[in-house]
Amino acid sequence: MSEKGAMSTSGRKKVTLGDLYAKMERGEPITMLTCYDYPTATFMEQAGVDIVLVGDSLGMTILGYDSTLPVTMEMMIPHAQAVRRGTPSAFLVGDMPYMTYQPSTERAILNAGRFMAEAACDCVKLEGGVEVVERVKGIVDSGIPVMGHLGLTPQSAIALGGFRVQGRSAPQAKKIIDAARALEDAGVFSILLEMVPDRVCEIITERASVPIISLGSGPKAHGQLLIFHDMFGLYPKFKPKMAKVYGNAGQVILDGLKAYVAEVRSGAFPQPENWFGIKDDQFAELKKLLGEE
Ligand code: KIV
Secondary structure: OOOOOOOOOOOOOOOOHHHHHHHHHHOOOEEEEEOOOHHHHHHHHHHOOOEEEEOOOHHHHOOOOOOOOOOOHHHHHHHHHHHHHHOOOOEEEEEOOOOOOOOOHHHHHHHHHHHHHHHOOOEEEEEEOHHHHHHHHHHHHOOOOEEEEEEOOHHHOOOOOOOOOOOOOHHHHHHHHHHHHHHHHHOOOEEEEEOOOHHHHHHHHHHOOOOEEEEOOOOOOOEEEEOHHHHOOOOOOOOOOOOOOOOOHHHHHHHHHHHHHHHHHHOOOOOHHHOOOOOHHHHHHHHHHOOOO
C-alpha cells in the first residue's frame, strides 16, 4: 500500500530527480542524511533535507549488530515506511541489503520493486562497481532509479580489509574512477562515494554527469551525506573521523534516564500533573458499588 499520500509536516514541495539535477547544475550542494524512524524523519522534513537514506546501517545503529550483513528486506521495509510517513517530501532512498541483489538480476529487480511499492521510496541504492553493472541495468530498465555506492562499501568490508579509506593508491583510485564511469553508463542517477580521498572524489565529480555525494570524501562532490546517529552521539561503539558531531543527544538522553531512575526511587516522580484522577462523586459511587461505603 502506497504511503505517498501522507501530509507533509512542513508544507514542503516533493523533491524530485529534476530538483536534484537542477541543484547539481546550479552548483548548489545537495544535503543527504540517513534516517530509520518516523520522529527523526519529521525533523528532517522540517529541516529541508533533500535526500533521506534508509540505510542498511540500521543493522548497526538501530539493531546493534557489528555489521550490516544480517539485515534483510523484512527489517528494512517497516523502517522505510515509517521514514516515508515522517518525510513525505524528501527524495527517499531504500538501501538494498546484503544478498538482496547480488545473486541475480531478477532478485534485484523484485527487491528494488518492494522498496518502491511497499514503502513509496523514490529510488534504491546498491553497493559495488563493475560487478553490479548488470543488476543496475536490470533495475533501471524496470523503471526504478538507482544510486550507486563506491569506495568503502560496508557489505564488502571484510574483503576490503575493514572499514578503511578506499582509493589511496593510484591503481585503486583508478579502479574507483573507472567504476564510477561504468555505473553512470549503466544508468545510475547518482553515486555515493564513501571514504574516498578528496582529490579522487574531485576527479570523479568533475567527470560526472550525475550528482556525486560524499561521505567522508571531501567538499568537491555535489552533495554531502552523514549518518544521523554519528551526528548526535547516538552510536556508542565508535565515531568515524568523517562524522561531524552537531549535538550530543545521547548524553541528553542518558542524563534524563538517570534523573528518571533517581526520581522514581526517591518518590520525586510522579507529581499530580503526571497522573489522572476521578471526580469525588464518581469515587463515592464507586465505593458504594464495591460495598465499601
Ligand atoms: O547504510 C548506510 O547508511 C549507507 C551509508 C554508510 C552510505 O549505505
